[in-house]
Amino acid sequence: MFQDAAAALRALAGQGYIASPEIGTAVFLAQQLEKPVLVEGPAGVGKTELAKAIAAATGRELIRLQCYEGLDEAKALYEWEYSKQLLYTQILKEKFTELMAGATTLSEAAERVAAQDNVFFSDRFIVPRPLLQAITAREPTLLLIDEVDKSDPEFEAFLLEILSDFQVSVPEIGTFTARQRPLVFLTSNDTRELSDALKRRCLHLFIDYPDAVLEQRILAARVPGIAERLRARVADFMQKLRALDLKKTPSISETLDWARALLVLNADDLSPALVDGTLNVLLKYEVDIRKARRELANLLRTENAESIAPGAEAAPLASP
Amino acid sequence: MQVRLIEFVDLLRRGGVRVSTAEVVDAAEALTAVSLEERSGVRAALRATLVKRNSDRNIFEELFDLYWSSFQGALHEAFQAAPFSEDGAALEALLRQLQPAEGPRPLSAIPPLSELARALWDADLGALEAAIRAAGERAGVGRIESFLQVGFFTRLLMEQLGAAETGRELLAAAVALRRAGLGDAEAEALAAFVQERLEALRRSVRSYVERQLQQRQRDAVAQFRRRALLERSFYTLTEEDVRELRGAVAQLAERIRNALSLRRKREKRGRLDLHHTLRKNLSHGGVPFELAFKRRVRDRPKVVILCDVSSSVANVSRFMLQFAYSLQDAFTKIRSFVFVADIGEVTPLFQRDEINAAIERALEGGDVINPYTRSDFGAAFYQFWREYLAAVDKRTTVIVLGDARNNYNDPRAWCLEEIRSKAKNVLWLNPENPAAWGFGDSAMDRYRPFCDRAVECRNVKQLAEFVDELLL
Secondary structure: OOOOHHHHHHHHHHOOOOOOHHHHHHHHHHHHHOOOEEEEOOOOOOHHHHHHHHHHHHOOEEEEEEOOOOOOHHHHOEEEOHHHHHHHHHHOHHHHHHHHOOOOOHHHHHHHHHHOHHHHOOHHHEEEOHHHHHHHOOOOEEEEEEOHHHOOHHHHHHHHHHHHHOEEEEOOOEEEEOOOOOEEEEEEOOOOOOOHHHHHHOEEEEOOOOOHHHHHHHHHHHOOOOOHHHHHHHHHHHHHHHHOOOOOOOOHHHHHHHHHHHHHOOOOOOOHHHHHHHHHHHOOOHHHHHHHHHOHHHHHOOOOHHHHOOOOOOOOOOOO | OHHHHHHHHHHHHHOOOOOOHHHHHHHHHHHHHOOOOOHHHHHHHHHHHHOOOHHHHHHHHHHHHHHHHHHHHHHHHHHHHOOOOHHHOOHHHHHHHHOOOOOOOOHHHOOOOOHHHHHHHHOOHHHHHHHHHHHHHHHOHHHOOOHHHHHHHHHHHHHHHOHHHHHHHHHHHHHHHHHOOOOHHHHHHHHHHHHHHHHHHHHHHHHHHHHHHHHHHHHHHHHHHHHHHHHOOHHHOOHHHHHHHHHHHHHHHHHHHHHHHHHHHHHHOOOEOHHHHHHHOHHHOOOOOOOOEOOOOOOOOEEEEEEEOOOOOHHHHHHHHHHHHHOHHHOOEEEEEEEOOOEEEOHHHHHHOOHHHHHHHHHOOOOOOOOOOOOOHHHHHHHHHHHOHHHOOOOEEEEEEOOOEOOOOOOOHHHHHHHHHHOOEEEEEEOOOHHHOOOOOEOHHHHHHHOOEEEEOOOHHHHHHHHHHHHO
């Protein structure tokens, strides 16, 4: 458990997740208020990673529910294993005949079958899906409901119910109540506006593209081999690239991919030729790549090289 | 703190942010969990608990600065400028500083100070802030309406605070200190210090009043804009409005899409299809392992849009195209044509370019027509009938956007009749008031008999309703 927001930040940093203070506060509040957190932001800024890092930092088991169009309760909560039940009836045919042996009337036989009901509607035949898993888990868990905006509005309404009291009733068995309250994180790419009811129940965290300083720190943590000077150049380049009006603005995940690519290419500085050759790592649309090529000279210009590359003297171009 | 939180929430609500009571409770709880000393922490806590829509984030930031930061910032600044205030020098410390050699001076030399005077002397910003707010409440500063009243309310607040008495009190204290054996230079410095503090107080009060005025003006404006923008007539939109509306239309389109997916889901849920189930499970010896359900299929509309792009109706066309192309997956096929006097197809534009750029280019004629001519609906329909009639079949809905102001050209309504006879239906959206249809050079009365529906479409709201109905 985190003492305060700063402790949360430190713990996340320990997992290699460098976050802004705002994120630290939200995580800390989620724990204090026992509320789910709705994390929104553009694709690739580390929404899912955040949940994973928290799970790792707190030692909670991560249970992930990936949402998609058409996701329903059977896939999210629990399902009766229909084919297994059928299989059992087929195998146990003899046993049933035995059971029916003494029955004289049809209703008596039906009565006997009914008495065996709970054999088929028991824990044995239930398949717990992520939501039920999170509720019935003995150890503290972290439930990650990923890309909740991809699910249908009806599913959202259903989630509301679960998130408000953390209990699930299975008509044939009874009610499962959470032994411990899982930490819940919902992520959304903002492809559609979620319902106000859901938002009201959650804390809201918007993760935006990082600023240059934060991006440098993230690079340092995630791509350890990269030289300080190159790191500064990459972060600066990314900031300028994001200012362009692109179809898909590159995010942190793309920055990291690119930095790794540069590392493999043994680069120690950004040259136009190098950037030109590796742009396809950053940008996924042909129009965007064309646009970036046109602007390349502007993107690569550094007005004040000293301030952008602090400590460049200390580590003079030490390419690993 | 609670009072201030509620005040802030009230401000947010007036700014158009929806905040529920449960969220306020959350916010109050969150504030107990974070350190109130750190502004960024408070900001993050409030943002996480109160602001749930991304579109509201900017309003929140603005109002937060307005309500919390800038006043305290101003207070800080005002008192930073006054001397002796570094490291919050308390009265006792000041005394020691003034009289280092002669040992501790009995504090009784100074008459006991009132609360405000003490806060002022110690630069206790928290206490000062509370006092100013309380005085503001009493003076009814929330009523302020114009910049001209700033001076008046500043004086009123100073009176409420009892600033004059406080000043006298402080000067008396300075005199008392002098009598107690303070050097001339120090005494002068002390008097100057008191004056500075009073001036700082006055500046703070003034900035508080100014902020109140800003708050009132700001939310009045924001509120008005929000409500009005969707209902503003297309004829009066400025470029700024268009930019803002583009976002609003994108959201509306998203909402329609959601409703659509829900409708479709409901349709899908059919009854058990016995035939299909049996066939499917033959391999399991007829035991129904896998079930099959009947599905009702609804065909999605096929749409041909004819957009008048002459300057008078360009905005209707702009947003209609935006709707059409953001909801693309709701249609089987969309073909878009633009016309002024000639007609040309702009569908390829949308396949090639990004949506906003494509719309802008389409409105400029999209390289297929000359937009700088006078509207001639007759000629456009005739050309469509001659060249593109194949685009229309019995499943196609034809949507015409235009004001039917034909510059007294031949309306050639028979072309529209021909088009209608081939199409599923013809819908006409006219940004003019129905009362004006058919008057002057409007040929609307000639075209109307050949439209299945002709509706007024004066603003984005009406347009959204139309699109929603179309897809129903």
